[in-house]
Amino acid sequence: MITARLNRIVAAGTDHGFVTIKLADCLTLNVKTEPDTAIVEEVYLAPGITAPDIEAWENEDDLELFLNNETCGGTIYLDVPVEAVRDLIQDHGGEHDDQDNGLPDARFQINARGDDGQWAVTVEGEQAGRIFLAGETWYAQANGANTPIECDGAEAAAMYLVELADVAAGRVTTAEQDLRAELADHGITPHRDEDTLIGGHRNSWLIIGPHDGEFPNMEEQPYILAHLHNPADSDEVTVDRPIRPADEWMTVVGPGNPSEWREVMGTCFPATATASLAAYIADWRRDPRAISEKALTEARTGSAEILNAPETPSA
Template sequence: MFTARLNRIAAAGTARRFARIRLADGLMVYVRAQRNALAVEEVYLPAISTPDTDAWSNRDDSVHLDVPVDAVRELIEEHGGEHATQDDVDFPPVDYRIHPRDKYGWFRVTRGTEPIGRIIRRGTSWEAIGSGSTRWSGPFADFDQAGRYLLELAALGTGGDCDAGELLISALAGVGLIPYQDEGTTTWLSVGSGPEGAYGPGRENPYISAVLCDRDTEEEVTTKRMPRVTDEWVIVIGGASPDEGGPVEFDGPTFPGAAITDVAAYIAAWHRTPRTVRAEALTEARARRMAAIEAAGQPDA
């Protein structure tokens, strides 16, 4: 029996609060757990009897302490499993399923019935490895970022033994575009406005570029490694601009490092209507610049 909510709680924790699990027979189980838990710190069971076993022997009044996750799972299964309707305030629904932690500390992750990888907690962060891959990726700040990253890999049809640039190239191929390495470097990936993204003569033609940037260091720009939790994709839009009197280049929107398909979708939208997307991005860039100027002019609080 699949206990999806308990599995997520055991992986993600409850942020020092109690989370409620609704059972198939309508009864409730209240649990509090740390992330990556093998045992649930506290279990409150109103109107539910527990087995007379060592797993449930540690009590403080009405609360059971340090109950193994497997014992809680067995209790849930005895009541018909988890109810189809749960509280989504604490754990919003996602497109992947987390399976119980195995003896190696891995949580197997599936999309429907399709295995898409595994995640593991290392220290205070998480790492992920796609199905068929031999290389762990991360660190990710939390369990959900690692899970969403595996969904990205699954959507692109790759197990993950490739770097961020290769993943973006694959995503762009899915929308009919072939990017170019910018001016002979191995960093920026660029797309022009010509057929299939070709530049045409000269950089005065419209183009768009993407690169992975580490927000913590603000020094490393690359496409030659897997995305990390501190990464973001920086979009730069350039080309001739009649209202600016010549070639202009400016920063467009940014995307989280793992949101590779979103980056490809934005580039595809730009390629379909470069003038429209450019005008919208330029308006947003000017608004950000004015906000920064105004903030710099404010006295310290």
């Protein structure tokens, strides 16, 4: 059974107010929620609707409820999972065909769960892929992708598909595109590199050596590598998605002198400071050794991290 109105409401949010859902048996419930969420902030059940006696509905609010400046009967519940609200709607025959007003606008929508146990995600009216739950882990699988990607919750899975759809449609740019554009202002062309991990995840990064567009000899030549770092996901290494406000640019500096040390984590930049990162790389290109020595000094004093450091040679 499709709950199109509920799906659209939780995608668009209710702008800090309540929105009514009329049920097939002509009873009503009201929901108030932030956009793009798996938890409904408040659910008002009008008289005649009883919440199931399950954990999802245990957070009952004893405050007096006002709708349209009038005191109402019924009960209000806090922090109810969307799936629990959907199940209640379906227990009452689904959503009524005649709603009091139209569906709220939403750029993307998580549609009702299908017979295959998956939720289709549409972006700008076009299906971008599906999300599903396996055990306690949410996965997202884009259209045409062979392998699903593990995500931190249903919302993160849907947003992963939204980002891919926006990139494919040219509505947003990727981190790689942004950094390439800034480096071009300095006359620098990076080399893209990547590897595919077990489970379908793919690491990707940009690397700059002495010669534009070429992959450097990392044992003999200086280089600097850059990728996005998500503080909430320390394992992510990518330049393939759009930059998010909480992201950082992570750099790895290699001086081409493996007898002393191999790589260090260099300077981190807020992801919004892509231009500053490009200027840093341009400074490095002019004097790789100076920047590399500075990064090594910071690593030794604890403000950066040495990677793959060899054992100290014996005298």
